[in-house]
Amino acid sequence: MRAEIDRVGLKLGMWLFLYSEIILFGGLFVLYAAYFHKHPESFAVGGKELNRVIGAMNTVVLLISSFTVAASITAIQKGSRKLTIGLLGFSIFCGFIFLVNKYFEWGAKIHHDIYPNSETLVNGEPGLNIFFGLYYVITGLHGLHVIIGMVLLSISLVLMLVGKIDGESFSMLDNSGLYWHLVDLIWIFVFPLFYLVL
């Protein structure tokens, strides 16, 4: 039996898992590349229709939350419990803000009759349909990951509150933090691909 917990091993396992998540999105990025090559004009038209302000706001929100998650891990190593709890709570709040923004963004699009299999898209330019199809799939899957990340951070927060996580053993928090950075990282690629380069 292992006498002590092998933190390096736990992290190794987590990194392998994160790697598989990147490949999961990788499949979608392959589709993006292939279709961008096929319908460059439609992609440009579609990209102009997305709201850059909300996109940029969400990017900032996620970057800040990534920082606060990282700070919370440093805080727990230094033993300041209250600061850790505060930072974690703030990070989860940021995730929430992100989702609210997303809700308004998607809501506006759906209001304009732009959603999978909608009249406008089906009867319109095929390239535009693909662009918004990819937009919904990729940001939707990313949104799902935001939710999973928030759940993981919340579990860490609860474990903090009941005292299961402290300066000695914080692998759960550490790995949830890694997951949150992954969510951030993927958004860093999604944001320019849909909002900026087109």
Place this chain on the structure above:
Amino acid sequence: MTAIPSFYHQSAPPGLTGIKAWLLTHDHKRLGLMYLGAVFFWFAIAMVLGLLLRTELMSQGRTIMGPGLYNSFFTLHGVIMVFLFAIPAIPAIFGNFFLPIQLGTDDVFFPRLNLFSWYLFMIGGLFALVSLFVGDGFPDTGWTFYVPFSVQDSKNVGLTVTAAFILGMSSMLTGLNFVTTFHRMRDKNMGLMQIPLFTWSLYATAWVQILATPVIGITFVLVVLERFLSIGLFDPDKGGDPLLYQHLFWMYSHPAVYIMILPGMGVISEIIPVFSRKSIFGYKAIVWSSMAIAIAGSLVWAHHMYTSGMSDVSVFVFSLLTFLVAVPSAVKVFSWVATMYKGSIEMTPPLLLALIFIYLFSVGGLTGLVLGAAGTDIHVHDTHFVVAHFHFVMFGGTGFAFFAALHYWWPKMFGVMYTFRAAYWGAVLAAVGFMFHYVPMLILGLQGMPRRYYDYLPQYETGNFLAGFGAYIMVFGIVIMFVNLLMSFRKGVPAPADPWGGTTLEWKVPSPPPVHNFIDKPQIMDFPYDFKGVGEQSQKGSR
């Protein structure tokens, strides 16, 4: 020795009794056996389905079933054999059981995750089973779920694809577990070049599982999304491209072929030196060829798509890469044969099965080159030649490696020895039936009989009849093999710790092993296949 109970008598975590000791166990050995039970079940079902399919094809026209049922049956046969037998069989059963022992440790790195993987495996299987009986029944798309048919099909494609997705998760988490165990829990005295080859092959496999499985995950997610939302990502009417589905699908599913065959090769690399009483020829070459197969095998997916309408440049590049994979595979075959040269060979059922593996796998590999070459592939694409080729590799390769592993490690896992005579009969009948079954298919394919067809022209009848006849012999042989193994419990001839004279660590622990595997600290040999000591110990190899 008798003072220490085996893992059957002691649960991990301690204190669990009865069925809970199995269902909540963290013990990699118990989990391996639980996988064994599930895999046996699925294998039996899929084998019967295959037999029914071949019976249907034995004569022209309708024989025992209609065309709709036939389509569902070959899909079900494919889905079960790929996702519930060939992919999990060796890594999940023998990998779980023996990887930690061969590394000189007491369990995998994430024992609870290991249990979770097993539950995912069972849930995936359950979904597949449920999709048979609800709605419009099992899909008839073939195991490849090609769009647009899989999106338009009214049958339970969504549920089946979800099942495959869950099974993929299970396989990926097992791979993740193995890689972490390999790096973090290996005995401190065991260097990289002292690791048994079976474990090395599992390590290469695990990387492919981690690398490739998420791609099929996202592909299946997209199929489900298409079915529910009709986004049109693969629909040409809506600007999509069905070819991209095929790319995504094979990006996983071709590497999956190596997930199936690499562990089998690892098993053979264990068996050949033990029964040749000779150190494995080219240990390092075999290790590197495993890794080379894992890498090169991930880059050849589009050779399934020569006739799908890719550019000529892609066809050329993928054809070249496909030929490259043959090199490391051949390195292994030559190493096994060279190991036996001037060895002191002792014939046993595991060795016989391993030899059958080498022969059948070689045929499978060489017919693979026929398919890898773009010119010849155009002629035999989507014919019975392809069916025969991948059955030579998947069944003649992985299947027979699985049988060999069963016979090799059975005494270690259960502590009982089986009868040799029946095992030989089973193996020989299965092999002879195999040739009768698949060689006619190779010829049928060259003559132009398409795969997946319910009916055929009169000139194909002889070949199809022979193939069906062979199938019955083969299944008869396999049944003898399994019954013989199961009879070993009844006879209960106890197996010694080392019935074969093996050198790797699993033969240094009692049969069956105790719950923490090792009673004393394991002694790591400088080289895992050093047989110098085996002859001198009178107890070794007695049975």
